[in-house]
Amino acid sequence: MVARQDFPYLLEALIRRGCQLMGPTLRRGDLVYGPLHGVEDLPRGWRDWQAPGSFRLQPREDQALFGYGVGQHSWKSFLFPPRQLLWQARRTRGGFEFMPREEDHPRYAFIGVHPCDLTAIQVQDKVFLEGAYVDPTYGQRRLGAFIVAVNCGHACGTGFCASMGAGPRAAPGFDLALTEVVSPNGPHYFLVEAGTEEGGAVLGEIPHRPAAPEEWQAAEDRIKQAENQMGRFVQTRGLKELLYRNYEHPRWDDVASRCLTCGNCTWVCPTCFCHTMEDVTDLTGEIAQRWRRLDVCFSVNYSYLHGGSVRVSPRSRYRQWLTHKLATWVDQFGCFGCVGCGRCITWCPVGIDLTEEVRAIGESENP
Amino acid sequence: MKTGDRGPETGNMEMSLDALIHPAAAQPMAPRQFLVQNVRRETPDTFTLTLARPNPEEGLIFAPGQFNMLYAFGVGEAPISISGDPDRPHLLVHTIREVGNVTRALCHQKPGRAIGVRGPFGAFWPVAEAQGNDVLVVAGGLGLAPLRPAIYYLLSRRAAYGSVEIIYGARTPQDLLYRRELERWRGRFDLRVHVTVDAAPSDWKTNVGVVTALLPRARLDPFHTVAFLCGPGVMMRFTVRELLNLGLKEDRIFVSLERHMKCGLGMCGHCQLGPVFVCKDGPVFRYDRVKDWLDRREV
Numbered sequence: 001m002v003a004r005q006d007f008p009y010l011l012e013a014l015i016r017r018g019c020q021l022m023g024p025t026l027r028r029g030d031l032v033y034g035p036l037h038g039v040e041d042l043p044r045g046w047r048d049w050q051a052p053g054s055f056r057l058q059p060r061e062d063q064a065l066f067g068y069g070v071g072q073h074s075w076k077s078f079l080f081p082p083r084q085l086l087w088q089a090r091r092t093r094g095g096f097e098f099m100p101r102e103e104d105h106p107r108y109a110f111i112g113v114h115p116c117d118l119t120a121i122q123v124q125d126k127v128f129l130e131g132a133y134v135d136p137t138y139g140q141r142r143l144g145a146f147i148v149a150v151n152c153g154h155a156c157g158t159g160f161c162a163s164m165g166a167g168p169r170a171a172p173g174f175d176l177a178l179t180e181v182v183s184p185n186g187p188h189y190f191l192v193e194a195g196t197e198e199g200g201a202v203l204g205e206i207p208h209r210p211a212a213p214e215e216w217q218a219a220e221d222r223i224k225q226a227e228n229q230m231g232r233f234v235q236t237r238g239l240k241e242l243l244y245r246n247y248e249h250p251r252w253d254d255v256a257s258r259c260l261t262c263g264n265c266t267w268v269c270p271t272c273f274c275h276t277m278e279d280v281t282d283l284t285g286e287i288a289q290r291w292r293r294l295d296v297c298f299s300v301n302y303s304y305l306h307g308g309s310v311r312v313s314p315r316s317r318y319r320q321w322l323t324h325k326l327a328t329w330v331d332q333f334g335c336f337g338c339v340g341c342g343r344c345i346t347w348c349p350v351g352i353d354l355t356e357e358v359r360a361i362g363e364s365e366n367p
Numbered sequence: 368m369k370t371g372d373r374g375p376e377t378g379n380m381e382m383s384l385d386a387l388i389h390p391a392a393a394q395p396m397a398p399r400q401f402l403v404q405n406v407r408r409e410t411p412d413t414f415t416l417t418l419a420r421p422n423p424e425e426g427l428i429f430a431p432g433q434f435n436m437l438y439a440f441g442v443g444e445a446p447i448s449i450s451g452d453p454d455r456p457h458l459l460v461h462t463i464r465e466v467g468n469v470t471r472a473l474c475h476q477k478p479g480r481a482i483g484v485r486g487p488f489g490a491f492w493p494v495a496e497a498q499g500n501d502v503l504v505v506a507g508g509l510g511l512a513p514l515r516p517a518i519y520y521l522l523s524r525r526a527a528y529g530s531v532e533i534i535y536g537a538r539t540p541q542d543l544l545y546r547r548e549l550e551r552w553r554g555r556f557d558l559r560v561h562v563t564v565d566a567a568p569s570d571w572k573t574n575v576g577v578v579t580a581l582l583p584r585a586r587l588d589p590f591h592t593v594a595f596l597c598g599p600g601v602m603m604r605f606t607v608r609e610l611l612n613l614g615l616k617e618d619r620i621f622v623s624l625e626r627h628m629k630c631g632l633g634m635c636g637h638c639q640l641g642p643v644f645v646c647k648d649g650p651v652f653r654y655d656r657v658k659d660w661l662d663r664r665e666v
Contacts, residue, residue, distance in 0.1 A: 086396045089440070094421075095400045095481025096440050132647060133395045133632040247663055274636030277629045281441040288441040290396075295635070302637060305627050306466035316665030324639065331642030 001211040004188035007065065008039045009206035010148070014109040017202070019146055022078055023111035024068070031057060031071030036111055043068060050157035050342065052351030064182045066112050069156035070341050074117055074270035075110055076124060079141050088289040096288070105137070109146040113174065115167035116159070116341040118149050120270030122173055126333040127273045146198065149174035153222040158342030160232035160355055166339035168226035175199035179219035191219040232355045235362060236336070242362055243327040247319065251360050256315035258350050263296035265344035266321065271337050274302070297321050322354055395632050398438045398483025401459055403476045409462060409544045413509065414474040415450065418459040418482065427484070428456045430491035431516035432623060432651040436631045437461060438483030439472035446628040446646070448513035449487060453520055459484065462512040462544060488631040490651045492517040492621060497593040501529035503585055505578055505606050507536050507598020511544050513623050513650070514597050525557055532559045532585045536578035536602070539564050540571055559585070578602060579609045589614030597623040604661065607654060617655035624649050624657070641666055
């Protein structure tokens with residue numbers, strides 16, 4: 001147990017270790033992950049309100065430091081930067097030579113990682129670290145990162161992490177996991193669990209004491225409450241087979257009539273990893289660079305092959321995205337590509353809800 | 368013959384040669400430079416580039432059916448299958464059709480210039496596992512390019528195989544790749560080569576029509592034949608259908624597929640075909656492993 005007034009010591013301990021703190025902050029009324037300089041940067045006393053196509057921040061009655069769910073940002077922007085220089089080269093008489101570039105691999109400490117986002121990081125690990133090839137940038141940033149997870153005290157309005165097995169309690173993979181217990185006039189403290197040796201060492205550097213049974217229980221109750229509040233659900237049993245059987249389902253036409261193919265769902269998704277390469281030169285044409293940047297399977301260009309694109313209709317592009325998350329990903333990486341964070345529902349401008357789309361397809365088989 | 372239980376994706380050969388044929392594993396993002404030795408025009412819009420490593424000691428060991436990402440300085444990168452002889456790894460041969468900015472820049476390189484190479488990538492034709500069997504090669508258009516390394520491999524180990532037949536189709540006689548080589552292969556007694564075109568002028572003496580029309584001419588023992596297919600989607604679909612009619616089992620048919628690719632490493636997502644990444648699980652697939660996805664539209 002760490003008391004609220006001792007919480008700043010945790011951030012100080014991480015700064016002493018050379019970590020660059022990244023965590024939730026308020027910027028222009030929005031919840032974004034960015035540099036943290038101290039506990040005062042955290043959005044104290046705010047909570048999220050989310051619904052399909054809608055996100056608001058509202059004041060809380062208490063002074064919780066982590067009293068909000070997930071916003072539009074996720075940690076992938078630090079581990080897998082949306083735009084990144086892979087190499088640059090100068091033309092020479094015989095060909096070209098690589099030029100040095102500044103490689104910046106900060107040692108991050110992520111403060112306030114929700115359980116769904118922790119699972120999402122592990123899902124991306126399978127893509128960038130566990131295949132035949134390793135992405136060096138992701139690897140360096142990931143292996144150096146210190147993760148302070150936060151168990152959820154309430155369910156996000158669009159979340160369904162419980163049915164994806166990704167929340168509201170953090171699964172192993174964190175260095176430290178916090179459960180914040182707070183009420184308007186009651187005690188304010190954190191139950192802290194160390195998941196790694198380093199997490200234990202950091203905990204050892206800050207004032208703490210063993211939790212009393214009732215403190216433990218209060219924390220458990222809050223996680224339970226989050227689970228009970230969750231309004232959305234995906235039946236994962238047989239889900240891959242269900243979708244594989246229904247590639248020609250009329251529901252794809254229905255959702256295509258609503259989908260703008262804007263790709264917002266992929267930008268906010270914490271597991272979406274698709275990217276493209278941009279080869280550019282300076283004005284003289286003597287220096288060339290290759291940039292990697294996030295790409296979106298909703299664009300027609302995404303599947304372009306000489307002669308035309310493979311997925312032209314919006315129907316096929318939405319179907320690619322949803323079946324990738326919930327079916328083909330399982331065959332590719334052995335897990336779902338969805339952690340139930342609900343961002344794609346909240347940030348969809350027309351409020352398309354993938355849990356509803358899946359349910360509609362499932363119910364058409366078993367009316 | 369073990370193609371029944373071990374396809375090219377998981378074959379023994381891949382395991383043992385992994386370090387050799389995936390040298391890109393260490394530096395997957397940065398191209399290595401090769402010098403253009405020779406550019407040869409195959410058809411009005413298709414060119415064969417022969418590349419040599421600046422340091423001749425270092426070759427590029429590859430297996431038949433694999434591809435490289437070729438980079439034209441400042442323009443961009445494109446996935447191109449290797450069409451040279453796997454037993455001569457000091458020369459890297461690619462046949463490229465001009466279809467966009469990158470391929471145009473690659474085709475118009477002058478000898479002595481350097482281009483960037485990442486690779487080799489991907490799964491390959493199961494030429495080693497096919498030993499002791501008859502081999503049928505069916506190619507359409509540019510599809511002969513990724514099959515040529517397999518043909519070289521078979522011919523230099525000819526005694527290890529039963530009969531070998533090549534069926535090759537193109538739109539017109541001008542669209543045929545490697546014409547001199549085809550003539551040479553036709554002259555061999557241990558190889559049967561059938562060439563057909565969709566349309567031909569009156570001086571064309573041989574077949575006119577689609578490749579499937581020539582399949583019955585192949586002397587096939589369906590139980591001891593392995594078929595390698597590469598060509599346009601529609602050609603492969605009909606060829607597979609014919610081969611199945613002739614009694615070939617699905618696990619004896621191999622196809623090479625094409626998709627948009629940006630990384631070659633199974634990370635960029637562009638080459639997905641349902642559950643597979645064409646760049647790392649393919650481009651060569653055992654037919655039964657992808658058949659459910661080949662007939663679906665816009666997947």
